[in-house]
Amino acid sequence: MLVVGNEILQKAHRERYGVGAFNFVNFEMLNAIFEAANEASSPLFIQASEGAIKYMGMDMVVGMAKTMANRYPHIPVALHLDHGTTFESCQKAIEAGFTSVMIDASHHPFEENLELTSKVVAFAHNAGVSVEAELGRLMGIEDNISVDEKDAVLVNPKEAEIFVRESKVDYLAPAIGTSHGAFKFKGEPKLDFERLQEVKRLTNIPLVLHGASAIPNDVRESFLKTGGDLKGSKGVPFEFLQEAIAGGINKVNTDTDLRIAFIAEVRRVGNEDKTQFDLRKFFAPGMQAIKKVVFERMHLLGSANKIG
Secondary structure, eight states, X not given: OBOOHHHHHHHHHHHTOOEEEEEOSSHHHHHHHXXXXXXXXXXXXXXXXXHHHHHHOHHHHHHHHXXXXXXXXXXXXXXXXXXXXXXXXXHHHHHXXXXXXXXXXXXXXXXXXXXXXXXXXXXXXXXXXXXXXXXXXXXXXXXXXXXXXXXXXXXXXXXXXXXXXXXXXXXEEEOSSOOSSSBOOSXXXXXXXXXXXXXXXXXXXXXXXXXXXXXXXXXXXXXXXXXXXXXXXXXXXXXXXXXXXXXXXXXXXEOHHHHHHHHHHXXXXXXXXXXXXXHHHHHHHHHHHHHHHHHHHHHHHTOTTOOO
């Protein structure tokens, strides 16, 4: 059933585990995510970006989410707007039926971010909806980055404390060294776990890890074997995800892994049978690939068997 996002994350915050937040752009992705949650007995976030909403239509995004939530009424699920860029975008999502929204003003100066986030929080809380915000710039930490450069792009824990207190935001995405997409790190993967722990200590709210796709070896190999090219991509290692959860992360965003797993299967079917044009023959294996990724991720994050 659809619930307010904070209902899911406050439990994860108290019990120190992570909840997967999975993006979707069509029925196949959404169905696979719910099937995995059902088998893992896990709460979850389903996420739609502004681009996904433009692609599917707001009515379709919300309609499919509600239909799937009703199909699995025992699963606590939040419908989340991922990276809302304006107050109006968040407002439309809330009015359409989203139970959680993110206002991403992290590219603005601190005061502007705080002002816009506070405006969204006031509107959302009046409607009974939870809000996520972001501090810092999402980009990988390179091996040779200086302390000053790191402080310029990663979250400032003292600012996070002020931001959370004044905005009354429900959960915060602190930049600690990840980046979006498949190409996160130029050298060895690095995340600033000490900074994360300090943010958790000072804010004491659920925290969110963006850019958390791991590109598991089996997913990578399937994609490469069928003719794909990931150009030396590096995801976030599984042990980093678990260390991040130990340091205070409670919501873990995942999108890229799902796309790669799905497309690998679509390409495999096309390669194996050049005469095939039944979409179901392509999409059914893709759904199973996404389901496997989501199921395994729920166990890794600690949300499996957390319903009830």
